[in-house]
Amino acid sequence: MMTRSHCYCFYGIFTIYFSLLIHTLASAPLNLCQHDQRDALLEFRDEFVIDEFDPSRWNKSSDCCLWKHVKCDDKYGQVISLDLHDTFLNSSLKINSSLFRLQYLRHLNLSSCNLQGKIPSSLGNLSHLTVVDLSFNELVGEISASIENLDHLRYFSVEYNHLTEMIPSSLGNLSSLTFLDLSSNELVGEIPTSIGYIKNLRELHLGGNHLIGEIPSSLGNLSRLLELELGHNHLVGEVPPSIGNLNELRVMQLYQNTLSGNIPILLANLTKLSDISLYYNNFSSTLPSDMSGFHYLEYFLVSENSLHGPFPKSLFSSPSLQLVDLEGNHFTGPIEFANTSSSELQYLGLSRNGFDGPIPESISVFLNLVELDLTYNNFTGSLPKSISKLTSLTDLKLSNNKLKGEVPSFVWRFSTMILSHNLFSSFENSSQETLIQMLDLSSNSFEGPFPQWICKLKRLSLLDLSNNLFNGSIPPCLRNSIVSLTELNLSNNSFSGTVPHIFGDATKLESLDVSHNQLHGKFPKSLINCTALQFVNMESNKIKDKFPSWLGSLPFLHVLILKSNEFYGPLYHRNMTMGFQSLRIIDVSHNDFTGTLAPHYFSTWREMSIFTEGAYMANLLRYYSSDLLNYRSMEMVNKGVDTRFQRIRRDFRAIDFSGNRIYGKIPESLCLLKELRLLNLSGNAFSNNIPRFLANLTKLEALDLSSNKLSGEIPQDLGELSFLSYMNFSHNLLQGPLPRGTQFQRQECSSFLGNPGLYGLEDICQESHSSNPTSQQRKESSESDEQMFSWVAAAIAYGPGVFCGLVVGHIFFTSHSQEWFIAKFGLRKFRVTVGGG
Numbered sequence: 001m002m003t004r005s006h007c008y009c010f011y012g013i014f015t016i017y018f019s020l021l022i023h024t025l026a027s028a029p030l031n032l033c034q035h036d037q038r039d040a041l042l043e044f045r046d047e048f049v050i051d052e053f054d055p056s057r058w059n060k061s062s063d064c065c066l067w068k069h070v071k072c073d074d075k076y077g078q079v080i081s082l083d084l085h086d087t088f089l090n091s092s093l094k095i096n097s098s099l100f101r102l103q104y105l106r107h108l109n110l111s112s113c114n115l116q117g118k119i120p121s122s123l124g125n126l127s128h129l130t131v132v133d134l135s136f137n138e139l140v141g142e143i144s145a146s147i148e149n150l151d152h153l154r155y156f157s158v159e160y161n162h163l164t165e166m167i168p169s170s171l172g173n174l175s176s177l178t179f180l181d182l183s184s185n186e187l188v189g190e191i192p193t194s195i196g197y198i199k200n201l202r203e204l205h206l207g208g209n210h211l212i213g214e215i216p217s218s219l220g221n222l223s224r225l226l227e228l229e230l231g232h233n234h235l236v237g238e239v240p241p242s243i244g245n246l247n248e249l250r251v252m253q254l255y256q257n258t259l260s261g262n263i264p265i266l267l268a269n270l271t272k273l274s275d276i277s278l279y280y281n282n283f284s285s286t287l288p289s290d291m292s293g294f295h296y297l298e299y300f301l302v303s304e305n306s307l308h309g310p311f312p313k314s315l316f317s318s319p320s321l322q323l324v325d326l327e328g329n330h331f332t333g334p335i336e337f338a339n340t341s342s343s344e345l346q347y348l349g350l351s352r353n354g355f356d357g358p359i360p361e362s363i364s365v366f367l368n369l370v371e372l373d374l375t376y377n378n379f380t381g382s383l384p385k386s387i388s389k390l391t392s393l394t395d396l397k398l399s400n401n402k403l404k405g406e407v408p409s410f411v412w413r414f415s416t417m418i419l420s421h422n423l424f425s426s427f428e429n430s431s432q433e434t435l436i437q438m439l440d441l442s443s444n445s446f447e448g449p450f451p452q453w454i455c456k457l458k459r460l461s462l463l464d465l466s467n468n469l470f471n472g473s474i475p476p477c478l479r480n481s482i483v484s485l486t487e488l489n490l491s492n493n494s495f496s497g498t499v500p501h502i503f504g505d506a507t508k509l510e511s512l513d514v515s516h517n518q519l520h521g522k523f524p525k526s527l528i529n530c531t532a533l534q535f536v537n538m539e540s541n542k543i544k545d546k547f548p549s550w551l552g553s554l555p556f557l558h559v560l561i562l563k564s565n566e567f568y569g570p571l572y573h574r575n576m577t578m579g580f581q582s583l584r585i586i587d588v589s590h591n592d593f594t595g596t597l598a599p600h601y602f603s604t605w606r607e608m609s610i611f612t613e614g615a616y617m618a619n620l621l622r623y624y625s626s627d628l629l630n631y632r633s634m635e636m637v638n639k640g641v642d643t644r645f646q647r648i649r650r651d652f653r654a655i656d657f658s659g660n661r662i663y664g665k666i667p668e669s670l671c672l673l674k675e676l677r678l679l680n681l682s683g684n685a686f687s688n689n690i691p692r693f694l695a696n697l698t699k700l701e702a703l704d705l706s707s708n709k710l711s712g713e714i715p716q717d718l719g720e721l722s723f724l725s726y727m728n729f730s731h732n733l734l735q736g737p738l739p740r741g742t743q744f745q746r747q748e749c750s751s752f753l754g755n756p757g758l759y760g761l762e763d764i765c766q767e768s769h770s771s772n773p774t775s776q777q778r779k780e781s782s783e784s785d786e787q788m789f790s791w792v793a794a795a796i797a798y799g800p801g802v803f804c805g806l807v808v809g810h811i812f813f814t815s816h817s818q819e820w821f822i823a824k825f826g827l828r829k830f831r832v833t834v835g836g837g
């Protein structure tokens with residue numbers, strides 16, 4: 001705290017300083033600023049529509065050298081620095097901009113100014129520039145034209161003949177540019193070879209653009225380069241060996257390209273590196289066998305390549321090491337941390353490799369470790385006791401290994417504990433206060449009653465006990481920890497009894513999965529208070545209740561699965577507006593629902609009728625890998641899972657009412673659900689005609705109306721649904737001709753059987769007869785592929801995507817990899833390039 005006397009003292013110094021300043025000003029020439037410089041600045045300002053300049057500072061009658069954003073040379077009043085970063089210029093730099101009359105400019109910062117258009121080549125006329133920062137704008141076009149101009153200002157020695165004709169010799173020897181940052185723009189084309197002539201360059205930042213081609217080997221001539229940042233572009237090929245000559249290099253960021261090459265050779269002489277960021281490329285070599293020479297290394301990030309070889313233990317002799325990420329490679333063998341001096345290490349990620357053997361006790365050397373991710377390997381044995389010494393550790397992720405035994409009690413002080421897909425069978429009871437927020441014990445061999453100590457966890461946001469052998473009832477005390485819960489998954493156990501009324505305060509709950517247990521009784525009415533609820537899965541229990549139509553008032557409910565229970569009565573409550581405005585997926589199949597659906601039944605289901613981009617439900621897929629998402633389709637392409645992201649497709653909308661006793665007409669309001677991808681009404685007692693308006697559901701990919709009492713003809717218009725790849729009309733009372741249209745011709749014969757009056761099936765059924773064995777085989781193998789797919793999808797979703805969904809929350813970036821990366825390295829302090837993708 002600053003005391004009163006300090007204050008006075010400060011004030012005194014300030015007063016003296018101030019009077020000195022006045023004195024100096026008084027004795028100096030009134031206007032230091034040169035008039036042409038001042039006018040150029042003012043004209044430059046007028047090229048933009050800017051509110052942000054303080055007019056009293058950029059005021060013609062005051063000294064321009066005192067203007068905000070401007071610095072002058074002390075002696076001559078020449079403007080040498082213009083720094084307008086974060087000023088909203090919202091326009092392009094004109095080729096004749098007055099900026100280029102500031103010919104003494106050394107330092108130009110127009111970062112984050114919403115600049116558009118091309119980098120004007122006249123930038124090259126500013127021959128004194130040493131620092132140019134145009135990062136984080138929307139600049140387009142190729143770099144080369146402007147850069148060639150820039151660099152001809154810089155350095156032209158006699159050896160450099162082929163350009164001398166183009167370049168006035170007067171410009172020779174100007175080798176002042178040391179810093180060039182064009183990162184995070186929209187620049188296209190190749191990196192110009194001529195950058196290699198900017199001999200004094202210390203930092204080159206071109207990351208986050210759309211640059212293509214190979215890295216020019218001329219960059220290897222930039223012998224003073226300290227930082228080379230080319231990440232997040234579309235660069236290909238091998239990193240030229242000349243880069244290995246840049247032996248002053250501190251930062252090498254080549255991530256998110258398609259680069260390859262031999263890392264041991266590349267890094268051989270680059271021992272001053274502190275940041276090696278090569279993640280998301282195609283490197284397929286080993287790592288250098290001895291990395292103990294990298295004394296300054298802080299970040300070693302090589303995830304998502306095809307690197308192989310043993311665990312690089314020599315890496316850990318660097319005393320400054322902070323982040324190590326080897327995830328998603330092919331490293332094998334045991335890990336060990338003998339002779340480690342990396343006491344600063346905060347993050348160690350070894351996920352998705354082939355490491356095996358025990359987790360060594362020596363892990364405890366990393367006293368500052370915050371996050372340890374060993375998921376998806378073949379680690380065996382039990383958790384080493386020494387982990388208890390890692391007092392900074394908050395996130396321990398060990399899923400998908402072969403770890404077994406008892407989970408020791410010290411782990412409950414971490415905030416994230418992911419132990420799923422192992423062979424753990426018990427836990428040491430803990431009486432101490434715990435901070436745990438994410439607890440995932442799913443897919444292990446835990447057994448016995450619900451662990452009561454979980455009721456003491458007051459900060460819990462995720463609780464996943466799914467796929468174990470728990471039994472007994474769900475205790476009412478769970479109400480205590482549910483206040484902060486966003487996800488609760490108890491699926492695939494043997495829980496019995498009723499679902500207790502514990503949800504009255506669960507206002508943060510987004511996802512509830514109690515599927516595949518033996519729960520009975522009523523549907524939990526207290527869910528009505530869970531206004532954040534997005535996902536409810538009760539599949540395969542014995543819940544016996546009426547349809548909980550009151551769920552329709554939950555504003556964010558996206559997914560409702562009541563499949564295979566004992567629900568009864570009508571799906572429609574005469575007295576009720578249905579709501580369900582956010583519903584994307586509903587599956588109430590295989591219950592005992594009956595009654596009719598009123599004509600306006602679907603009229604409020606807004607998210608199925610209007611296109612909304614929708615958010616991924618990343619954290620939901622692992623709970624829900626039902627047939628709905630993996631519905632049979634002839635082409636095996638259109639499914640409810642986005643195969644790139646392994647999540648429920650953003651645009652997926654599905655209704656499954658099959659296997660009930662619903663009767664009457666198919667309601668007309670169905671025609672509003674223009675975003676519907678899958679409709680399954682099979683195994684009910686729907687009657688009358690198939691409505692023609694189904695042809696208006698143009699995004700439909702799968703349609704199953706089989707085993708009903710539908711009569712009349714199949715509407716010819718359905719033949720025009722070009723995405724409809726799976727359909728089934730079998731076992732109805734249909735008649736008349738089969739619609740034309742390729743999608744119909746591609747169906748199996750069985751999709752139409754059991755309709756005595758239907759004709760025009762000859763082509764389909766004959767072909768299927770003659771090639772019966774093969775087509776049967778094909779079908780079987782494709783079905784087993786799909787089974788596989790569904791489990792693989794679920795398993796992968798369990799990896800990065802999940803944590804992403806949880807950590808990043810509602811921020812959705814365009815590129816999965818970025819989302820994942822930012823989630824994971826949130827602790828990293830330097831700039832992460834977002835954009836492009």
Ligand SMILES: *[C@@H]1O[C@H](CO)[C@@H](O)[C@H](O)[C@H]1NC(C)=O
Nearest residue numbers: 055056057058059060061062
């Ligand atoms: C410009 O500066 C002069 C002198 O400091 C002052 O009198 C005048 O009001 C200023 N003009 C504007 C538009 O702020």
Ligand SMILES: *[C@@H]1O[C@H](CO)[C@@H](O)[C@H](O)[C@H]1NC(C)=O
Nearest residue numbers: 085086109111112131133179
């Ligand atoms: C330019 O301004 C930005 C702030 O937007 C700053 O981060 C950056 O360091 C500046 N560049 C230079 C070269 O000083």
Ligand SMILES: *[C@@H]1O[C@H](CO)[C@@H](O)[C@H](O)[C@H]1NC(C)=O
Nearest residue numbers: 049088089090091092114116
């Ligand atoms: C930015 O400029 C564009 C046209 O160049 C204009 O449409 C837009 O409204 C401007 N944005 C703002 C916030 O002024």
Ligand SMILES: *[C@@H]1O[C@H](CO)[C@@H](O)[C@H](O)[C@H]1NC(C)=O
Nearest residue numbers: 095096097100101122124125
């Ligand atoms: C830049 O220099 C070139 C060649 O010296 C000249 O033709 C051009 O007019 C100059 N541009 C500006 C904006 O001064």
Ligand SMILES: *[C@@H]1O[C@H](CO)[C@@H](O)[C@H](O)[C@H]1NC(C)=O
Nearest residue numbers: 043044047094095096097098
């Ligand atoms: C730049 O050139 C355009 C026409 O080419 C002209 O309208 C504009 O006034 C010029 N701007 C400056 C600052 O000279």
Ligand SMILES: *[C@@H]1O[C@H](CO)[C@@H](O)[C@H](O)[C@H]1NC(C)=O
Nearest residue numbers: 157168169170171172173174
């Ligand atoms: C470049 O510098 C060298 C010596 O440093 C000098 O002899 C030569 O004249 C200079 N060239 C130009 C074009 O200024």
Ligand SMILES: *[C@@H]1O[C@H](CO)[C@@H](O)[C@H](O)[C@H]1NC(C)=O
Nearest residue numbers: 193194195196197218220221
């Ligand atoms: C780089 O250096 C090599 C040899 O020192 C030379 O042959 C080549 O022309 C240089 N290239 C550039 C772009 O400076």
Ligand SMILES: *[C@@H]1O[C@H](CO)[C@@H](O)[C@H](O)[C@H]1NC(C)=O
Nearest residue numbers: 241244245265266267268269
């Ligand atoms: C490393 O540097 C040494 C000595 O400067 C040199 O002989 C060797 O070729 C360099 N190795 C690589 C791979 O660049």
Ligand SMILES: *[C@@H]1O[C@H](CO)[C@@H](O)[C@H](O)[C@H]1NC(C)=O
Nearest residue numbers: 352353354355356376377378
């Ligand atoms: C784990 O080991 C098994 C058999 O030893 C092997 O098939 C599997 O690929 C290994 N898994 C990983 C992730 O390396």
Ligand SMILES: *[C@@H]1O[C@H](CO)[C@@H](O)[C@H](O)[C@H]1NC(C)=O
Nearest residue numbers: 503504505525526527528529
């Ligand atoms: C819902 O919350 C209110 C208070 O916010 C509470 O009075 C009520 O009992 C809760 N409802 C249920 C069903 O628990």
Ligand SMILES: *[C@@H]1O[C@H](CO)[C@@H](O)[C@H](O)[C@H]1NC(C)=O
Nearest residue numbers: 549550573574575576577578
């Ligand atoms: C029907 O709705 C009205 C008003 O919406 C309500 O007052 C009445 O209690 C409801 N009747 C039943 C049987 O739910």
Ligand SMILES: *[C@@H]1O[C@H](CO)[C@@H](O)[C@H](O)[C@H]1NC(C)=O
Nearest residue numbers: 668671672692693695696697
């Ligand atoms: C279905 O589409 C046709 C033409 O595309 C249109 O005339 C008709 O009104 C639509 N019907 C409904 C119920 O939306």
